[in-house]
Amino acid sequence: MTLEQLTNEIHKKKSFLCIGLDVDLDKIPPHLLEKEDPIFEFSKAIIDATHDLCVAYKPNTAFFEAYGVKGWQALQKTINYLNENYPNHFTIADAKRGDIGNTSTRYAKAFFEDLEFDSVTIAPYMGKDSVEPFLQFDNKYAILLALTSNQGAFDFQTKQVDGVPLYQQVLQTASQYDNSDRLMYVVGATKAEFLTDIRKIIPNSFLLVPGVGAQGGSLEDVVKYGKSSNVGLLINSSRGIIYASSNEDFEKAARDKAQQLQFQMANLL
């Protein structure tokens, strides 16, 4: 999927909602546990109930990998289900990878060629040769952690290096990489006050913004400070949507939560 197509979908649906699939067998409705593949069945049910309200899905691979081979198979079934049934949705493998060049190349092949995701989240810490292998694929995107939503973001990311906060160095340096038009950046919704400075460095890039809902970030503030001239935002919510109910009505409850966010977004566009 191209970013132009993604932007068209955002305008068409009046939504820049990304739904995070952080599938936890301890939290899903008990009746699904009787199915052969509860992780996939839950993901499929959430997708079917919400697809018209969002433009992206973000399976967090940790929640699949935690269940070993079965989890990986569920991840494969989930991305195949999305690509076959809802090809206009942008897909994000939230895997937070990044390693020396030849290893990053293998990670990129795993997520772009074998699993056929549109994008993967990656860590910038190992620098240019760890990031650029992810930028070699047509219409595939790497989403670089810039300023994360968690408290630990203040350990390193906001520290001054040569008089500039490290997260700003990440943005400035990465935006010079080859094929940097295939880069998007993660900025936590809990860090909305940093978005004005961030937009000065990368005015047009797409931002993936997790941290509304369960982590307390404000959708209004993210849009106010972070919207680009062509929206340029994907706002993620995971637990706030997918675990809205742990009973048989979970699909409707998830849909209602997604609808509330979509409604707010439509008013802010």
Ligand SMILES: O=C(O)c1cc(=O)[nH]c(=O)n1[C@@H]1O[C@H](COP(=O)(O)O)[C@@H](O)[C@H]1O
């Ligand atoms: O890369 C991410 O998606 C991410 C980056 C970040 O800074 N903070 C963050 O919460 N995330 C992910 O976004 C999701 C947030 O989930 P909820 O807090 O349940 O909405 C989880 O899958 C996190 O791993």
